[in-house]
Amino acid sequence: MIRRIVDFFGDEAHARQRRRLFYLVLVLVVIADFVVPRESTDYLWERLPGWSAAYGFFSCVVLIFVSKFLGHRAGLMRREDYYE
C-alpha cells in the first residue's frame, strides 16, 4: 500500500491526476475556510476567509525570493571550496 502511494507521487504516469487532485484540494480548502464557524476573531485577518491561503502563498514567495536575493546579491552563497 505504501509503495503504491509513494509511486503515485513519484511516477510520471500519474502527473495529470496529481495535478487535478492538488487543484481540487486547493479549491476545497478555500471553500471550507469560507463556511467554517469563526470562534477566534481577535485579529482582523482572523475574520477574513481565505486569508491564511493568501498569506501562505505570499510567505512562500517572499521567503524564496528574499533568500535567493540574500544568497546571490548579498553574497551569502559561496563556492564549496570557500573555506579551503
Add this chain to the structure above:
Amino acid sequence: MSDFVHPGLLFILGSLPIPFLKGSARKAYLLLIPALAILAVLTMRPGSYGAASFLGQDILLARVDKLSLVFATVFSIMALIGTVYALHLTRAGQHVAAFVYVGSALGVVFAGDYLTLYLFWEAMAFASAYLVFAQGGGPAIRAGFRYLMVHVTGGLVLFGGIILHGLGTGSMLFGPIESAASAGTYLILAGFLLNAAVPPLNAWLTDAYPEATVTGAVFMSAFTTKTAVYVLARAFPGTELLVWLGTIMAIYGVIYAVLENDCRRLLAYHIVSQVGYMVAGIGIGTEMAVNGAASHAFAHILYKALLFMGAGAVIQVTGRRKLTELGGLYKAMPLTVALYMVGALAISAFPFFSGFVTKSMVIAAAGQDHRALVMLALTMASSGTFLHTGLKLPYYMFFGTDRKLEAREPPRNMLVAMGMAAVLCIGIGVFPQPLYALLPYPVDFQPYTGQHVTESLGLLMFTALGFVLFLKALDPENTISLDTDWFYRKGARAFMWLAQRPLARYEQAVSSVSETVVLPFLHGAARTGLRIDLSGVDGVVNGVARSILRGGATLRRLQTGVVTQYALAMIAGVIAAVVVFTVVWR
C-alpha cells in the same frame, strides 16, 4: 532515595560495560538501559533528591517537577529510539558517547543547582563532540574541533556567570532568575542562548551536525538545543528579549534553508527555526506559552529525529548528502520516503500530526498576549518549514531528477526506529491529551477547531502552490552559505596568517639581523679578543711565568741537599731578620 533512580546516572554508569559486551548480548544491553530509564522517569515522583553540601555550597543532584519531567520523558524515549537506530554499529565508541551524552542531558534537566548543571553541561559538549569526530576524515574532524571550541567558550561564559551570580545572590540553587539584570545574569543567559543556537550564536549547530555520523546526528538533533530550551524555561521565563530573538530565529532558519544544498544542514537550519518557536514561547512567559514551548520541544525532538533518520538512511545507502547529487530514490526506498514524510508533515504542523497540536499553542499564546507581529512572523516561518522539509527536501532527495543511484531500504533496525518515531508523531497529533497532561501548567487549549484546521490547511496548501509555481527558483545549487561561523573560521585564518606572515617575518628579520650584523660583529670582537689575548695578555702571563721559571732554576742551583748548609742558611736568615727588625723597625 530508594524510590528515585537518576536516569542520567543510569546512562552514564550504564555506558561503562558496553565495550566489554559483544554481539546480541550488547544489543540487548543497549536496549535495556533506555528502557530502564523510561521506567525510572515514569515512576518518578516530584521532589528533591540527592541534596548535599560541597565546598560550603548546597548541591541538589535532582529536582523533579513537572517541567523537568516533560523533558526527561521525551529524552529517555528519544534515547531508546536513537539506540535502536544505531543498533547495527559494531564499534562501542559511539554507543558509549551517545549514552554519556544522553545521561548528561538528563543530568542537566534534573540539576537542582548550578554546579551540577555546569558539570553535566560540559560533559554533554564533550560526549557529543565525539559523535562528530567518529565520522572521521578532514571536514568532520575540523568541524568537531570548531564545535568543541565554541562549546568550551560557551561553557566558560556560563561558568563565569554562575560564579558572579552565586557571589551576588549567595545561592547556587538553580531556579527562576528574578534579580535585576547583572553581569552574571547576562553571562548565564549568553551561555544558555549559545546552546539553544540563537543567532548569532547558531553556526556551531549547522556547521557540526551535518558532519556527524549518520546515527550521531540523530542524537545531536535531539538533546543539546532542547536542554538549552529547558534551562531557559526554568531560569528566564517572561524575558522580553527572548520573544524577539526567538521570532528572528524562526525566520532566520527558514531563510538559510532555502539556500542549502546539504540535506542534513537544511534540516539543521530547521532546528534553529523550530527552537525559535520555543524560545519565543519562553519569552512570552504566560502559562500557555511555556506549555507551548515545552510541548513543542517534546514533539520537535521526535519529528526532527525522524527527519534526521530519514536523511541519514539516504546517506547510509547512497553515500551522498548533497541535493544536487540525489534524486529518484523513491522506487528503491518507499518505506523511508513514507516514514520521512510523516516527520515532514509533523514539523509542518499538518492536522493529525504532532506539530499541529504544539506549534499552534505557541502561536495562540502570542495572539493572546497581543503580539500580532510575532504571530505573523511565526506563521510565515511555518510556511517556510513546510516549503523546505515537506516539499523541497523530499522532492530533490527522493523524487526530482532520477540520478540512477544504487539504493535499497536501510537496515531493519533503522526502519524500526523511524517507525517508532513516526507512530509517536501521529499518536501525539491524534491524541494530544496525554502530552497535555504532562505539561507544567493546566492546559486550556483546543487545537482541533474547524477554523484552526482550515487555516492551517490553507497556509500549507498554498505554500505548496508557491512551491509548484516557483520550483525552478528552488533548484539546489552547488554552494555553501556564509553564516556567523565565518567570523571564527576566517578569524582563525587571519590569526594563522598573522602568526605565519607578519610574526614569522618579524622573527625571520630579527634572526637575519643577528646573522648579518650582530654575528660578524661578535666574530670580529672574538678575533680581536683572541689577538689581544695571544699578544698582550698571554705575553704578560708568559713573561711572568718565564721569570718565575728562571728564578726557580736559579734557586734550584742553590739547593745542595746538605743539611748543615741549610741550617747555616736558616741561621743567617734569622740573624738577617733580627738585624732588619732591630735596625729598620726601630
